[in-house]
Amino acid sequence: MKNTKTRSRPSSARRGIRTARTDSHTYSDAVADLVEIGKGFYARGWVLGTSGNFSAVISREPLRLAITSTGLDKGSLAPQQFLEMDEAANVVRGDGRPSAEALLHLAIARGVDAGAVLHTHSVWSTVLSGSHASQGGIALEGFEMLKGLEGVRTHKHREWLPILENSQDMIELGERVSKTLRDTPGIHGFLLKEHGLYTWGAGLQEAKRHVEILEFLMEVLVRSGAAQSA
Amino acid sequence: MKNTKTRSRPSSARRGIRTARTDSHTYSDAVADLVEIGKGFYARGWVLGTSGNFSAVISREPLRLAITSTGLDKGSLAPQQFLEMDEAANVVRGDGRPSAEALLHLAIARGVDAGAVLHTHSVWSTVLSGSHASQGGIALEGFEMLKGLEGVRTHKHREWLPILENSQDMIELGERVSKTLRDTPGIHGFLLKEHGLYTWGAGLQEAKRHVEILEFLMEVLVRSGAAQSA
Amino acid sequence: MKNTKTRSRPSSARRGIRTARTDSHTYSDAVADLVEIGKGFYARGWVLGTSGNFSAVISREPLRLAITSTGLDKGSLAPQQFLEMDEAANVVRGDGRPSAEALLHLAIARGVDAGAVLHTHSVWSTVLSGSHASQGGIALEGFEMLKGLEGVRTHKHREWLPILENSQDMIELGERVSKTLRDTPGIHGFLLKEHGLYTWGAGLQEAKRHVEILEFLMEVLVRSGAAQSA
Amino acid sequence: MKNTKTRSRPSSARRGIRTARTDSHTYSDAVADLVEIGKGFYARGWVLGTSGNFSAVISREPLRLAITSTGLDKGSLAPQQFLEMDEAANVVRGDGRPSAEALLHLAIARGVDAGAVLHTHSVWSTVLSGSHASQGGIALEGFEMLKGLEGVRTHKHREWLPILENSQDMIELGERVSKTLRDTPGIHGFLLKEHGLYTWGAGLQEAKRHVEILEFLMEVLVRSGAAQSA
Numbered sequence: 067m068k069n070t071k072t073r074s075r076p077s078s079a080r081r082g083i084r085t086a087r088t089d090s091h092t093y094s095d096a097v098a099d100l101v102e103i104g105k106g107f108y109a110r111g112w113v114l115g116t117s118g119n120f121s122a123v124i125s126r127e128p129l130r131l132a133i134t135s136t137g138l139d140k141g142s143l144a145p146q147q148f149l150e151m152d153e154a155a156n157v158v159r160g161d162g163r164p165s166a167e168a169l170l171h172l173a174i175a176r177g178v179d180a181g182a183v184l185h186t187h188s189v190w191s192t193v194l195s196g197s198h199a200s201q202g203g204i205a206l207e208g209f210e211m212l213k214g215l216e217g218v219r220t221h222k223h224r225e226w227l228p229i230l231e232n233s234q235d236m237i238e239l240g241e242r243v244s245k246t247l248r249d250t251p252g253i254h255g256f257l258l259k260e261h262g263l264y265t266w267g268a269g270l271q272e273a274k275r276h277v278e279i280l281e282f283l284m285e286v287l288v289r290s291g292a293a294q295s296a
Numbered sequence: 297m298k299n300t301k302t303r304s305r306p307s308s309a310r311r312g313i314r315t316a317r318t319d320s321h322t323y324s325d326a327v328a329d330l331v332e333i334g335k336g337f338y339a340r341g342w343v344l345g346t347s348g349n350f351s352a353v354i355s356r357e358p359l360r361l362a363i364t365s366t367g368l369d370k371g372s373l374a375p376q377q378f379l380e381m382d383e384a385a386n387v388v389r390g391d392g393r394p395s396a397e398a399l400l401h402l403a404i405a406r407g408v409d410a411g412a413v414l415h416t417h418s419v420w421s422t423v424l425s426g427s428h429a430s431q432g433g434i435a436l437e438g439f440e441m442l443k444g445l446e447g448v449r450t451h452k453h454r455e456w457l458p459i460l461e462n463s464q465d466m467i468e469l470g471e472r473v474s475k476t477l478r479d480t481p482g483i484h485g486f487l488l489k490e491h492g493l494y495t496w497g498a499g500l501q502e503a504k505r506h507v508e509i510l511e512f513l514m515e516v517l518v519r520s521g522a523a524q525s526a
Numbered sequence: 527m528k529n530t531k532t533r534s535r536p537s538s539a540r541r542g543i544r545t546a547r548t549d550s551h552t553y554s555d556a557v558a559d560l561v562e563i564g565k566g567f568y569a570r571g572w573v574l575g576t577s578g579n580f581s582a583v584i585s586r587e588p589l590r591l592a593i594t595s596t597g598l599d600k601g602s603l604a605p606q607q608f609l610e611m612d613e614a615a616n617v618v619r620g621d622g623r624p625s626a627e628a629l630l631h632l633a634i635a636r637g638v639d640a641g642a643v644l645h646t647h648s649v650w651s652t653v654l655s656g657s658h659a660s661q662g663g664i665a666l667e668g669f670e671m672l673k674g675l676e677g678v679r680t681h682k683h684r685e686w687l688p689i690l691e692n693s694q695d696m697i698e699l700g701e702r703v704s705k706t707l708r709d710t711p712g713i714h715g716f717l718l719k720e721h722g723l724y725t726w727g728a729g730l731q732e733a734k735r736h737v738e739i740l741e742f743l744m745e746v747l748v749r750s751g752a753a754q755s756a
Numbered sequence: 757m758k759n760t761k762t763r764s765r766p767s768s769a770r771r772g773i774r775t776a777r778t779d780s781h782t783y784s785d786a787v788a789d790l791v792e793i794g795k796g797f798y799a800r801g802w803v804l805g806t807s808g809n810f811s812a813v814i815s816r817e818p819l820r821l822a823i824t825s826t827g828l829d830k831g832s833l834a835p836q837q838f839l840e841m842d843e844a845a846n847v848v849r850g851d852g853r854p855s856a857e858a859l860l861h862l863a864i865a866r867g868v869d870a871g872a873v874l875h876t877h878s879v880w881s882t883v884l885s886g887s888h889a890s891q892g893g894i895a896l897e898g899f900e901m902l903k904g905l906e907g908v909r910t911h912k913h914r915e916w917l918p919i920l921e922n923s924q925d926m927i928e929l930g931e932r933v934s935k936t937l938r939d940t941p942g943i944h945g946f947l948l949k950e951h952g953l954y955t956w957g958a959g960l961q962e963a964k965r966h967v968e969i970l971e972f973l974m975e976v977l978v979r980s981g982a983a984q985s986a
Contacts, residue, residue: 106831110801111340114508115444139505141336187441192516196438208886210922210951211877214805220924221950232440234450260451261440275829278804286882291984294521341570344738345674369735371566417671422746426668462670464680490681491670524751571800574968575904599965601796647901652976656898692900694910720911721900754981 088125088150093159096122096132097148099270104134107186108141112281116140117187117262119165122270123175129153131171131183135162169240170264177247180266182273187262190284195229195257197293203228204257206283214279215254216272227280228256255280318355318380323389326352326362327378329500334364337416338371342511346370347417347492349395352500353405359383361413363401365392399470400494407477410496412503417492420514425459425487427523433458434487436513444509445484446502457510458486485510548585548610553619556582556592557608559730564594567646568601572741576600577647577722579625582730583635589613591631591643595622629700630724637707640726642733647722650744655689655717657753663688664717666743674739675714676732687740688716715740778815778840783849786812786822787838789960794824797876798831802971806830807877807952809855812960813865819843821861821873825852859930860954867937870956872963877952880974885919885947887983893918894947896973904969905944906962917970918946945970 100120107113118140121133134140135147150159153176155168165171171183198204206225212218215225228246233239243264246256254276255265265280267273287293330350337343348370351363364370365377380389383406385398395401401413428434436455442448445455458476463469473494476486484506485495495510497503517523560580567573578600581593594600595607610619613636615628625631631643658664666685672678675685688706693699703724706716714736715725725740727733747753790810797803808830811823824830825837840849843866845858855861861873888894896915902908905915918936923929933954936946944966945955955970957963977983 111512114512115441115505117441117444139501189512189515189519192439192441192512193520196520208950209882210948211805211807211882214807221922232451258440260438271829275805282801282804282879282882285879288519289879289978289983290883290886293519341742344742345671345735347671347674369731419742419745419749422669422671422742423750426750462681488670490668518749523749571972574972575901575965577901577904599961649972649975649979652899652901652972653980656980692911718900720898748979753979 088130092124093132093150094145096124096270097145100132100134100148101143101145103184103270103274104140104143107277108139110188110281112186112188112277113140114187119167119171119185120183121168121171121175122182123180124150129172129175130158131168131175133164133168133171135160136165166236169236170243173240173243174247174264174266177244178266180273181268182270183264183266184273184277185262185264186277186281188281188284190281190288191257191263192260193288193293194284195259195261199229199231199259201229204284204287206287209283209286211279211282214275216267216276217252226250226253228253230256230258232259232261318360322354323362323380324375326354326500327375330362330364330378331373331375333414333500333504334370334373337507338369340418340511342416342418342507343370344417349397349401349415350413351398351401351405352412353410354380359402359405360388361398361401361405363394363398365390366395396466399466400473403470403473404477404494404496407474408496410503411498412500413494413496414503414507415492415494416507416511418511418514420511420518421487421493422490423518423523424514425489425491429459429461429489431459434514434517436517439513439516441509441512444505446497446506447482456480456483458483460486460488462489462491548590552584553592553610554605556584556730557605560592560594560608561603561605563644563730563734564600564603567737568599570648570741572646572648572737573600574647579627579631579645580643581628581631581635582642583640584610589632589635590618591628591635593624593628593631595620596625626696629696630703633700633703634707634724634726637704638726640733641728642730643724643726644733644737645722645724646737646741648741648744650741650748651717651723652720653748653753654744655719655721659689659691659719661689664744664747666747669743669746671739671742674735676727676736677712686710686713688713690716690718692719692721778820782814783822783840784835786814786960787835790822790824790838791833791835793874793960793964794830794833797967798829800878800971802876802878802967803830804877809857809861809875810873811858811861811865812872813870814840819862819865820848821858821865823854823858823861825850826855856926859926860933863930863933864937864954864956867934868956870963871958872960873954873956874963874967875952875954876967876971878971878974880971880978881947881953882950883978883983884974885949885951889919889921889949891919894974894977896977899973899976901969901972904965906957906966907942916940916943918943920946920948922949922951 116137119134121131124130124132131151132148133151135149138147148160149157149164151164152158155164174180174183204227208221210221212221212223212225228250230242255263257263263280265276267276346367349364351361354360354362361381362378363381365379368377378390379387379394381394382388385394404410404413434457438451440451442451442453442455458480460472485493487493493510495506497506576597579594581591584590584592591611592608593611595609598607608620609617609624611624612618615624634640634643664687668681670681672681672683672685688710690702715723717723723740725736727736806827809824811821814820814822821841822838823841825839828837838850839847839854841854842848845854864870864873894917898911900911902911902913902915918940920932945953947953953970955966957966
């Protein structure tokens with residue numbers, strides 16, 4: 067996977083034509099990486115149906131995200147099925163509508179200064195976010211795998227994975243996401259109840275790693291019987 | 297996947313030669329898509345043995361379906377292993393016999409005006425259709441994944457997945473399928489006990505999405521312990 | 527997969543040079559098919575380590591089998607890793623030793639007139655053959671998938687899958703296999719305790735289908751909780 | 757997979773330039789094999805995140821290992837992401853740092869005279885090493901699959917898989933690994949609690965086979981309910 071640079075390099079010529087777009091090269095690199103990530107996640111069953119959505123920050127000032135259009139098969143994404151959107155979820159490049167959950171991606175990109183946001187929708191997260199909803203979250207502790215989360219240095223780390231009630235009101239849900247990010251600093255992801263996982267990273271590589279780690283640990287919990295005893 | 301057009305475009309020349317066949321292009325596009333769908337489902341273990349069968353409506357007036365021949369390995373389908381059949385399950389293109397369950401495909405194509413019908417035979421549907429048979433069906437509710445079903449707008453939707461007793465008498469079973477479609481409007485699929493899932497869509501993309509969503513939700517239920525506690 | 531012809535077509539010229547070998551084309555076709563089967567089974571986790579072994583009858587009179595050499599990675603078999611052996615397990619083509627279980631393949635080829643014998647070693651068969659050993663076998667009944675077994679016409683069929691005690695004495699075990707085939711006519715496979723599945727067919731396609739069906743049904747039983755309640 | 761030769765063939769010319777490096781051909785062959793092993797293990801979910809690490813001994817006198825750099829995606833390793841290190845974990849070829857667990861690889865290479873060391877981090881080993889930690893290890897007995905472990909001749913073999921407490925102090929942990937290898941001769945692997953499996957072999961083929969066998973048997977135990985009843 068190529069490095070996804072998060073700084074825009076606007077040329078004055080292009081800026082003259084359409085101010086809001088970022089560098090095409092940065093955009094197309096991010097999109098190419100997201101296409102590959104989609105294939106891999108689909109093969110593992112983490113984004114079946116048209117579930118899941120992915121974004122990468124391609125500019126900070128102003129904030130611009132490359133993001134999947136709504137309603138797509140994530141196993142066979144094409145570059146033209148991506149959009150560039152601004153900080154208010156307006157489309158500034160590409161056709162179609164952004165994912166319904168675009169506001170959550172923006173809330174995360176701003177709330178934790180993420181360079182990439184990945185949302186998967188696995189069997190494991192659906193099971194656990196249902197069984198543990200009344201506890202408000204899931205504690206992950208003692209696992210070596212936790213060391214793959216950015217900034218974690220020991221398996222003794224205790225990671226809290228909050229579970230938020232699901233909603234179809236994305237403005238309201240986006241605000242709860244922002245509040246969760248403020249109230250529980252240091253978390254690496256959260257679950258929406260019976261919906262799935264949101265995680266992020268400074269770049270796409272880190273966000274992909276966080277998906278693999280958190281999905282792995284949720285699978286461990288389910289196979290250890292955690293869903294039955296919750 | 298290419299769009300599977302459901303309207304026939306008969307040319308008078310071809311019509312003069314063999315009235316009942318539909319446009320070859322429409323047919324071969326549908327078959328090519330079904331070959332790909334078969335490969336993907338086989339890889340996931342949803343059509344092992346020679347289980348499963350797939351069809352696409354390639355003409356409404358008169359009704360014509362492209363459908364898999366009987367007894368094939370769904371992981372390596374070849375275009376010549378498909379047939380075109382008419383509304384009475386007569387073969388009007390290709391060699392061999394249609395799937396034994398051709399009458400169910402016809403019942404669904406007529407009953408819900410489906411453009412494509414997909415039948416999978418997974419471990420999950422076999423387990424759940426056995427454990428829940430006495431309840432007559434399975435209720436799916438509260439899952440975000442439900443929103444991928446056509447027409448569903450919220451995770452609060454309650455989807456009823458009826459379970460029909462299995463039978464080798466396809467005329468009798470076809471009538472029960474038709475009755476189920478009439479009696480439970482709005483459903484997106486049904487199970488045959490210890491046999492598998494039937495689902496459909498306006499086109500192949502939608503039907504494939506419905507397979508993925510319903511198989512996913514059945515896997516969630518089994519892994520949540522639903523089969524043991526039924 | 528190409529059809530695996532089970533009749534030898536010895537040319538007098540070749541027969542003059544090495545009497546015992548069968549037609550090279552028949553042999554290499556069978557081997558090519560077995561290589562593909564190995565790849566697919568390995569991907570599903572049914573022949574990990576160097577477990578599993580495969581054979582195809584390439585001549586009846588005299589009896590000749592193409593069979594995997596011992597101790598190989600079944601995910602990356604090469605044609606030169608196969609042997610041709612006669613009815614006494616002597617190697618008549620190729621280098622190396624036949625699988626330790628060659629005598630079982632011969633017992634099955636003779637006992638049920640099989641054209642192909644496939645032995646897999648899955649998690650499902652290992653679990654169930656342990657949990658059900660004291661019952662002497664596993665009853666499979668009511669499943670539509672049973673109809674994929676050769677000669678079975680209805681899901682109401684009751685298939686008995688005998689479990690034999692494992693042994694390292696292949697002569698003794700081969701005799702027990704022969705006795706099991708005589709005493710329980712009509713079976714499509716058997717298990718060796720905590721070892722795996724043997725199944726067969728008139729040809730390789732049929733034997734592969736039987737593997738998929740029996741592995742599927744064992745997975746269904748394990749996921750239904752059968753191993754815990756046995 | 758090519759044979760990984762464990763003897764160095766230093767040319768006097770190269771030795772004159774950089775004493776510590778071993779033959780380039782031996783090194784690049786080992787690295788090519790490890791790249792393939794990484795892809796396969798990643799596909800099975802045994803090295804998600806950046807977990808797992810692999811090494812091959814490419815010289816005995818002096819001791820030299822080809823080993824993965826730290827923090828890599830094991831599904832898409834490139835040859836330049838490997839290092840050659842000496843018996844004190846100094847890098848003598850390539851850029852970057854060796855895996856944090858390089859000292860464990862050295863302890864195993866010396867302790868059991870291994871030619872290759874593979875560390876996987878599967879769901880199965882994470883679950884079982886947690887559930888069985890208080891018992892100090894896991895007994896594997898009665899399984900035919902055990903015969904794939906080097907030197908084992910019968911399924912009646914009892915394999916002891918020790919579980920060591922996890923640690924971030926690699927010097928201390930390396931000493932405990934060395935002690936375990938001395939105190940329990942004949943073992944083929946060990947687990948680090950909630951961390952994963954270490955196994956080895958005379959060469960890479962054998963080590964890969966041991967991974968597959970031990971991961972398989974751990975999956976069998978978990979699916980048999982061993983984690984719940986421990």
